[in-house]
Amino acid sequence: MPLKSLQSSFLKGTFYLSGNEASAEGAIAAGCRFYAGYPITPSSELMERMAFRLREVGGVFIQMEDEIASICAVIGASWAGAKAMTATSGPGFSLMQEAIGYAAFTETPCVIVDVQRAGPCTGQATRVGSGDMMQVKWGSHGDYQIIAFSPWSSQEMYDFTIKAFNLSEKYRVPAFVMADEAVGHLRETVRIPEKIEIWNRKKQKGIPPFGTEEADGVPPMPSFGEGERLLVTGSTHDALGYRKTDDPEVHSKLVQRINLKILNHRKEIVETEEYFLEDAEVAILSYGFTARSSLYAVKGLRKEGRRVGMMRLKTIWPFPDEKVSELGKKVRKILVPEMNLGQVAGEVKKYVTCEVISFNQTNGEIIRPEKIKEELRKIL
Amino acid sequence: MPEITKLIHHYLRHDKKFPHVWCPGCGIGIFLGALIRAIDRIGYEKDEVVLVSGIGCSGRLPVYVDFNTLHTTHGRALTFATGIKLANPNLKVIVIMGDGDAVAIGGNHFIHAARRNIDLTAIIINNSIYGMTGGQSSPTTPYGMRSTTTVYSNIEQSFKISELAVTAGAVFVGRGTVYHAKLLDSLMEKAFLKRGFSVVEVISHCHTQYGRQNRLGSAVEMMKWQRDNAIPVEKSLKMRPEELEGKILIGVLVDRELPIYQEEYEKIRERAKASAERG
Numbered sequence: 247m248p249l250k251s252l253q254s255s256f257l258k259g260t261f262y263l264s265g266n267e268a269s270a271e272g273a274i275a276a277g278c279r280f281y282a283g284y285p286i287t288p289s290s291e292l293m294e295r296m297a298f299r300l301r302e303v304g305g306v307f308i309q310m311e312d313e314i315a316s317i318c319a320v321i322g323a324s325w326a327g328a329k330a331m332t333a334t335s336g337p338g339f340s341l342m343q344e345a346i347g348y349a350a351f352t353e354t355p356c357v358i359v360d361v362q363r364a365g366p367c368t369g370q371a372t373r374v375g376s377g378d379m380m381q382v383k384w385g386s387h388g389d390y391q392i393i394a395f396s397p398w399s400s401q402e403m404y405d406f407t408i409k410a411f412n413l414s415e416k417y418r419v420p421a422f423v424m425a426d427e428a429v430g431h432l433r434e435t436v437r438i439p440e441k442i443e444i445w446n447r448k449k450q451k452g453i454p455p456f457g458t459e460e461a462d463g464v465p466p467m468p469s470f471g472e473g474e475r476l477l478v479t480g481s482t483h484d485a486l487g488y489r490k491t492d493d494p495e496v497h498s499k500l501v502q503r504i505n506l507k508i509l510n511h512r513k514e515i516v517e518t519e520e521y522f523l524e525d526a527e528v529a530i531l532s533y534g535f536t537a538r539s540s541l542y543a544v545k546g547l548r549k550e551g552r553r554v555g556m557m558r559l560k561t562i563w564p565f566p567d568e569k570v571s572e573l574g575k576k577v578r579k580i581l582v583p584e585m586n587l588g589q590v591a592g593e594v595k596k597y598v599t600c601e602v603i604s605f606n607q608t609n610g611e612i613i614r615p616e617k618i619k620e621e622l623r624k625i626l
Numbered sequence: 627m628p629e630i631t632k633l634i635h636h637y638l639r640h641d642k643k644f645p646h647v648w649c650p651g652c653g654i655g656i657f658l659g660a661l662i663r664a665i666d667r668i669g670y671e672k673d674e675v676v677l678v679s680g681i682g683c684s685g686r687l688p689v690y691v692d693f694n695t696l697h698t699t700h701g702r703a704l705t706f707a708t709g710i711k712l713a714n715p716n717l718k719v720i721v722i723m724g725d726g727d728a729v730a731i732g733g734n735h736f737i738h739a740a741r742r743n744i745d746l747t748a749i750i751i752n753n754s755i756y757g758m759t760g761g762q763s764s765p766t767t768p769y770g771m772r773s774t775t776t777v778y779s780n781i782e783q784s785f786k787i788s789e790l791a792v793t794a795g796a797v798f799v800g801r802g803t804v805y806h807a808k809l810l811d812s813l814m815e816k817a818f819l820k821r822g823f824s825v826v827e828v829i830s831h832c833h834t835q836y837g838r839q840n841r842l843g844s845a846v847e848m849m850k851w852q853r854d855n856a857i858p859v860e861k862s863l864k865m866r867p868e869e870l871e872g873k874i875l876i877g878v879l880v881d882r883e884l885p886i887y888q889e890e891y892e893k894i895r896e897r898a899k900a901s902a903e904r905g
Contacts, residue, residue, distance in 0.1 A: 302898045318702045344699055474694075477695050477697070480698065
């Protein structure tokens with residue numbers, strides 16, 4: 247049962263898809279041929295689509311016994327040479343954290359889609375939230391970096407899933423699509439281009455798979471069975487993969503590198519989008535589904551002649567610090583509306599000196615444009 | 627060069643990874659010998675073998691051998707192995723676990739891997755205790771015995787790992803002890819060659835922790851206990867239940883045929899492909 251690749255592995259044209267379905271199609275297009283998962287609302291449609299699509303295109307789909315097993319199978323598949331992913335929501339995401347740390351430390355490419363619901367705990371399983379924005383960065387113990395995107399449409403569920411695979415392969419890092427229930431279940435037009443750019447992990451025989459000369463480099467990644475007789479371990483390891491658990495220098499160098507390889511390449515990774523910022527006095531900084539309401543509110547106030555603008559974070563981690571810092575110099579105040587109690591607002595405050603106003607809603611509902619408008623009026 | 631030295635030079639990362647972490651007298655070394663001999667007899671290429679382990683004394687084993695080796699998180703070795711095997715079925719995937727690893731923190735994965743019948747071999751080195759962390763009780767610590775977390779004796783019943791594997795659906799289950807090294811060689815070889823989920827439970831001793839706390843003597847004395855208390859499965863059939871009280875059955879407990887995950891998956895994939903082509 248080797249992995250087989252069929253010719254027509256991705257759809258082309260215009261489709262009417264939910265965010266979850268679009269993400270699955272993006273994964274197939276990116277070359278994902280392994281999915282392991284566990285059912286959880288509101289992400290299950292993604293898994294269900296992968297269940298039949300992967301079988302059609304010669305890939306592997308397996309339903310595991312829990313989310314821990316799912317992410318571990320994904321990491322195993324990645325070392326066996328497959329592009330692999332899983333999807334989940336809050337409770338499952340919490341279970342995955344140890345293995346996410348393993349993937350970060352062993353530099354294993356893999357993609358995780360988190361369709362966020364209202365937490366904490368079981369919370370409101372069918373309702374929207376974005377309470378995992380900090381967990382995705384800090385959920386596992388120790389210091390490590392990840393890459394995370396925040397889609398606001400079905401189209402971006404498709405595009406960002408591909409992007410997540412590409413960057414995950416390039417930097418040998420777990421990459422996340424931090425969707426939310428509203429984006430996951432939203433059904434709208436998705437345009438799939440004729441050609442899609444796909445990046446694959448670098449391979450080079452005889453080169454150490456866990457270290458580079460550069461302090462922020464990404465080593466090539468061989469797979470099992472390619473003649474390298476790899477040693478992969480979640481313990482501290484040297485460039486060849488050998489455990490070095492009592493060597494301060496090896497540990498420090500490795501931890502530094504897995505952080506620097508992402509942080510030093512922030513400019514190539516992060517993406518933001520700006521609306522009406524040229525003459526804005528007050529700006530909204532928004533991401534995910536909430537950014538749709540934010541933009542609507544901004545447009546409404548612009549019609550009234552108010553000088554408001556918006557910055558949208560497409561990448562959440564690594565945090566777009568430079569862009570946010572520039573924004574802070576340009577405007578008097580920044581409003582950050584979020585479906586959590588100010589997780590990203592706190593991050594914004596680190597990089598700006600202007601006033602940051604956190605507007606929060608954690609009732610399991612999307613933030614309506616009128617509410618954002620009202621908040622903006624208060625601070626204009 | 628004697629035969630044994632040749633094996634050591636060929637299969638061990640002897641120039642890089644030694645000395646090893648195990649206590650003098652530990653049973654894991656005997657098991658490692660059996661593993662290497664079985665692989666050598668079958669004739670697998672080193673690069674087609676993947677050894678996957680979890681955390682604990684047993685978890686260190688793959689680090690010392692020159693195969694593809696994946697040292698994972700505690701209890702999850704089988705799930706990593708599932709991903710490896712399904713993504714590249716040409717690899718021969720062997721999972722090494724301890725008793726705490728396999729049936730405490732990894733218990734759920736163990737029964738599900740057996741139920742699924744993926745073509746893997748799972749080996750559990752059962753020494754009745756958590757050795758590396760300092761001698762705490764494990765799910766296989768017998769009732770009434772001592773550990774650092776059951777100083778006034780263990781009040782829980784212990785798991786019978788092989789019997790659990792049989793019930794959960796493994797197609798091959800064998801149990802040996804590190805005293806019966808030749809039996810271990812043959813069980814290992816049979817398990818590797820069996821298609822489907824095969825299990826070998828290796829009864830070992832931890833004289834450093836379990837033996838010391840329970841005054842069971844040295845490694846030699848604990849291995850004599852294995853010799854005196856292990857009954858071959860065939861012989862046990864002629865014995866009365868009261869004679870079998872407190873004994874360990876060794877040999878092949880189950881060898882049966884059930885549909886193998888990969889083969890079933892292949893059929894599903896053909897159906898899905900045909901259906902997709904029809905549109």
